[in-house]
Amino acid sequence: xxxxxxxxxxxxxxxxxxxxxxxxxxxxxxxxxxxxxxxxxxxxxxxxxxxxxxxxxxxxxxxxxxxxxxxxxxxxxxxxxxxxxxxxxxxxxxxxxxxxxxxxxxxxxxxxxxxxxxxxxxxxxxxxxxxxxxxxxxxxxxxxxxxxxxxxxxxxxxxxxxxxxxxxxxxxxxxxxxxxxxxxxxxxxxxxxxxxxxxxxxxxxxxxxxxxxxxxxxxxxxxxxxxxxxxxxxxxxxxxxxxxxxxxxxxxxxxxxxxxxxxxxxxxxxxxxxxxxxxxxxxxxxxxxxxxxxxxxxxxxxxxxxxxxxxxxxxxxxxxxxxxxxxxxxxxxxxxxxxxxxxxxxxxxxxxxxxxxxxxxxxxxxxxxxxxxxxxxxxxxxxxxxxxxx
Numbered sequence: 437x438x439x440x441x442x443x444x445x446x447x448x449x450x451x452x453x454x455x456x457x458x459x460x461x462x463x464x465x466x467x468x469x470x471x472x473x474x475x476x477x478x479x480x481x482x483x484x485x486x487x488x489x490x491x492x493x494x495x496x497x498x499x500x501x502x503x504x505x506x507x508x509x510x511x512x513x514x515x516x517x518x519x520x521x522x523x524x525x526x527x528x529x530x531x532x533x534x535x536x537x538x539x540x541x542x543x544x545x546x547x548x549x550x551x552x553x554x555x556x557x558x559x560x561x562x563x564x565x566x567x568x569x570x571x572x573x574x575x576x577x578x579x580x581x582x583x584x585x586x587x588x589x590x591x592x593x594x595x596x597x598x599x600x601x602x603x604x605x606x607x608x609x610x611x612x613x614x615x616x617x618x619x620x621x622x623x624x625x626x627x628x629x630x631x632x633x634x635x636x637x638x639x640x641x642x643x644x645x646x647x648x649x650x651x652x653x654x655x656x657x658x659x660x661x662x663x664x665x666x667x668x669x670x671x672x673x674x675x676x677x678x679x680x681x682x683x684x685x686x687x688x689x690x691x692x693x694x695x696x697x698x699x700x701x702x703x704x705x706x707x708x709x710x711x712x713x714x715x716x717x718x719x720x721x722x723x724x725x726x727x728x729x730x731x732x733x734x735x736x737x738x739x740x741x742x743x744x745x746x747x748x749x750x751x752x753x754x755x756x757x758x759x760x761x762x763x764x765x766x767x768x769x770x771x772x773x774x775x776x777x778x779x780x781x782x783x784x785x786x787x788x789x790x791x792x793x794x795x796x797x798x799x800x801x802x803x804x805x806x807x808x809x810x811x812x813x814x815x816x817x818x819x820x821x822x823x824x825x826x
Contacts, residue, residue, distance in 0.1 A: 467602060469538035470667035475744070476723035477527055477663075480716075482747030484520040486792060489757050491517060493788040495772055496779040506781075518582055518644065519652045519712045520719070521750070525586050526656025527663070530597055530607065534664030537601035546598045553594065557587035559755050566763045580634055583754065585644035589653040597657060604665035608658050615654035622648035622704040623696035638703050648709045655713055659720075672724060675717040682714025742796065749799040756798040760791060 491514040494502060501507065529549065536545035560583030561570070568576035580588075600607035625636030625647035633639070636647045655678065663671045685692070689707035693699075702708050736744070746753050764770045775787055 467534075467538040468604060468665045469535055470663065470665060471535070472663070472667045474531075474663050474668065474671070474724070474727075476720055476727045477524055478744050478747030479723045479727070479740075480520055480720050480747070481524045481750050482743035482745070483719075484517050484524070485746035485750050485753045486743075487514055488517045488521075488754070489761075489792050489795065490514070490788055492757065492761055493771070493784065493791060495761070495777070496775050496784050496787055498778060498780065501781065501784075516712060516715050516719070518649065519716050521582065522586055522589065522649055522652040523656035523659075523713070523716050524750075525590060526593065526611075526653035526658075527660035528656075529590060529593060530601075530611065530657035530660030531664040533597040533601035534604050534607070534661055537604075538665075542598065542601055546594065549590075549594055553587055553590040556583055556590065556751060559751055560584045560587055563755065563758055566759065578634065580642035580645055582644045583751075585646065585649050586653075588646065589650045592650070593653060593657060604661050608661040608665075611654045611658040611661060615651045615658060618646075618651035618654060619648050619706045619709045622651070622706065622709065623699040626699045626704055627697060638700070648704060648706075651709060652713060652716070659717075668724065668728075672721060675721045675724075678717040679714050679721070682710040682712075682717065685710025686714060745796055745799055745803075749803060752799045752802050753795050756802075757791060757795040760794055760798075 490510070494507060494510070497507070532545060532549065533542065536542045560581065561577060563583065564570060564576050564579055564581070568579070570576050578584075596610065597607065600610060622636075625633075625645070628636045634642045634645065636645050638645055659671055659674060659678075662674050685707050687707075688710075689701070689705065692707045693701055693705055696705075699705065759765065761771045764773055771787060771791060775783065779787060
């Protein structure tokens with residue numbers, strides 16, 4: 437019949453290719469969303485934990501060995517640990533925000549992320565308390581070490597990520613722009629007066645100020661937004677682009693150094709940050725390549741399970757290895773007390789392996805304890821909840 441509407445498509449059928457690819461439209465939202473699991477980010481974080489333990493275990497070596505060329509080579513690799521951690525934190529935040537917005541659960545998700553960030557800051561304060569007299573000198577509570585840096589970065593990023601998560605293209609653009617702005621202004625942060633210098637300049641009181649480290653968090657948010665909205669292929673393309681940009685920036689060190697007032701090149705110069713994020717993105721790309729080779733539904737290997745424990749429990753791993761390595765448990769034991777400053781290479785690698793395994797076991801035990809406590813509290817909450825009249 438002329439002008440008549442064509443018969444409507446049965447509800448159980450779909451257009452061919454509508455949900456094919458890395459992104460699909462959620463039934464409850466027109467927002468783009470991808471539910472592909474990017475396990476490579478957990479692997480990146482897990483590998484970073486292993487190198488973190490190895491880095492901190494250098495305190496066990498004799499002072500002479502710590503000045504050797506081999507330690508210098510190790511420290512070049514270890515310099516990627518903090519960028520990988522902070523990048524992963526930003527990645528996870530943006531990924532969760534984008535997916536929550538697409539599923540209509542953003543309002544419920546934001547408080548959970550806020551509580552998680554508070555947990556990071558709480559553990560950071562506990563670690564500071566282990567080393568410094570917080571009760572008599574509360575100023576040490578403001579010391580900006582790696583966990584404080586991660587926590588403050590997440591606190592500052594959460595409102596932006598939550599507000600822009602319903603518009604992932606805008607969130608990706610804002611995150612990328614803010615990342616490069618942070619890197620660009622980092623050399624100027626060394627000339628900021630106190631007390632703000634704690635947030636902008638590296639010192640013994642602020643080993644990890646916000647500049648330039650928050651730039652890595654925003655880069656992670658950029659990558660996490662792409663993964664959450666459009667999936668692995670756009671993420672891989674973006675990482676390739678970041679590797680290229682990072683390589684160009686790293687090769688422009690002399691030029692970039694001359695653009696700013698005097699500053700510490702290997703701390704604040706944008707070319708140094710560019711080299712670091714290029715390597716982090718390259719490693720993540722490689723891990724994504726390995727992940728793509730794992731058949732769907734394939735049982736994870738022991739090595740993969742081992743690394744994923746650290747990747748999903750990185751906060752616990754940080755706390756436990758620090759306590760084992762440096763804090764005298766019961767005033768008696770620590771690796772540093774018995775073997776610090778007196779280990780050769782063989783003993784160093786053996787003790788590092790023992791420390792890694794001990795940290796892994798404690799992470800497993802803590803995860804199980806946390807799960808049981810959470811289950812018990814949920815059960816108690818259901819019992820105490822007043823019955824709804826029929």
